[in-house]
Amino acid sequence: MKYIGIDLAWTEKNETGLCVLGDGGAAERLEAARFSLGELADLIRSFGREELTIAVDAPLLVRNETGSRTAERELVRDRIHGNRLNAFMASRSFLNRRFGGLRGEDLVREIQSVRPDLPLNRRTDRGGLYETFPTGICCGLFPDLYPLRYKRKRGMSPEDSLAEMKRLKARLKEWEEAGILSGVTDRLGLPEGTPGGKELKHLEDRIDGFLCALGAFIPRRLAVEERSYGTPAEGAIILPVLRDRADLR
8 A cells, every 4th residue: 555645736836745655654755846637647657556545635526616615614613632623615616716727626537547446535445535634634643733833824934834844853753763654754854944935835845745645644553533524425524633642652
């Protein structure tokens, strides 16, 4: 089984974060680049008939023309380790108006053209293709660190964002020492000095891609509850939530 995380950019002009974790938790690939949908499909094709679990940070199925999906409404009402999350409310009209299309749905078509066997909006022991949410993954797997504000917001400096990335890296190093993951912290490539704006965004995309892959992989190693919001038929968001807080470290 390979666990593939994709932080899908809204348009081809921006970078998509990508991570591939092997069955044992080794980071085989971790990067961010301007991938076309065809290039992402070619990556999936390169694995042949190997079992795959693909987790994507993007709306993969949006049936509502306006308003929001059941998935987002259920997510924002839930509490994960006592925390409520905000979520992007997806609708066809907004995505078409703002980004010129529904890139997540286009990616699904590309992937299904090469791997029609992968169940959509579900994950099984044999794999799957589903939507996830890096902020929710952080909340579910690292509640003692949450919120992890590695994405630069108004009022935050680049130094602030980098410090948050290093908090996450320190936890991942502990997981590597425990044999849960391997090679992730080396591939993250966090700088010693202060990153510029473009470099910071590049790092954010890499981390988001990794978190998507981590959420797909972690049920193999830790006791987690996989919460699914929405339905496979109308769009679903799947998140891992630690059952035992003793697994925090």
